[in-house]
Amino acid sequence: MPAKKYHHGDLKNALINAGIEILSKEGVGGLSLRKVAKKAGVSHSAPYAHFPDKQSLIAAISTEGFNQLYAELDAAISPHIKNPKRQLVEGTRAYVQFAMTHTDTFKIMFSGILEKEKEYPAFVEISCKTFKRVLDVVVACQTAKILKSGSPEILAVSVWGQVHGIVSLALEGQISHTVLEHYALQEVVAFAIDQMVLS
Amino acid sequence: MPAKKYHHGDLKNALINAGIEILSKEGVGGLSLRKVAKKAGVSHSAPYAHFPDKQSLIAAISTEGFNQLYAELDAAISPHIKNPKRQLVEGTRAYVQFAMTHTDTFKIMFSGILEKEKEYPAFVEISCKTFKRVLDVVVACQTAKILKSGSPEILAVSVWGQVHGIVSLALEGQISHTVLEHYALQEVVAFAIDQMVLS
DNA sequence: ATATTATCTTGACACTGTCAAGATTTTGAC
């Protein structure tokens, strides 16, 4: 860390990381461009040299979140090339783990705070890449007769939606105490996935 | 509509309705207390006589949304007392329909914009009541051997999460074009639910 | 070395949520 120069050197990434940090400490509501700028040690308008507007910074943070999610998913799945069922189980476990560990990043990625996601190519790319990874696992499970045959895309959406929905409801406090007091979220999701598995 | 008096008469509900209207026209990002006040024809501070803060108005709007969701769910389910499977099918259809028709109300209900939902008793009540309604259907399906036996609460969470997750992903544009171009959202959800049904 | 570009600062603007002080109306106690 050199002393503060006029030019920051890597402000763009510094802003993204400052944003992620604020997000985890103050939540989505506490995330402002000016706070991010201050945390990065620059003036309140400096971010505009790197992001055309706040939405664009949010897109960058979300993209970074997706990159991390993909990495964790892949790390959980890859060791089990020969075992489709464990791919499914460990993948969903990693997804739930990510959501619980990086709650607010997860929210900003999926809760519609980012309004025109299609306008951010990097976001679309990693988002599609992630879905493709899910698709791979689903196809592997289909050929192993662990999941029903049929359109793999729809089935992948079903599986992802299943996990995503339960996690989302839990994060919003919509899942009744009687459930979450007796079972950990991971168990609930595992149960749900088990519901879809054949035999 | 009487001419404008100093006292509005039913400002609280007028504010809620103005909020819902703004929500549907400008989305979550366009919802501000001052716009709501203007639309209701009062000064920018008038809302504070009825809501302690913006979160509280959002809670009221969300509560109203849940009331409507419950009503539509119930209307779709009740006609089929003797047929648990149709209860399940028509209930999910109504849920998807609600989300597609009142997209931004749905978002404000479930996307964590409301930060401390537990502090709003009316919200908690209708939210629990809705879950109970889902639970009823699930139990009926279990006794009819249409859904697996086991903890009905977890199963209800699974079913609700399944539908909710797919709908949420679709609303956020996270479901690939190749899926949503060839199948309507209702079909995708129906497929997913069919996946859980026995036989 | 100089011109161009990228980066950053300062200052301003309209908009936001929120509060305080006061005006107006309704309600309740007698």
Place this chain on the structure above:
DNA sequence: GTCAAAATCTTGACAGTGTCAAGATAATAT
């Protein structure tokens, strides 16, 4: 019915926000 208290609404102010314009500074290219 009168009058005090409470509820409702307005006006004015404040700090914080996203965003833009103008200018300062540094890096790059010619």
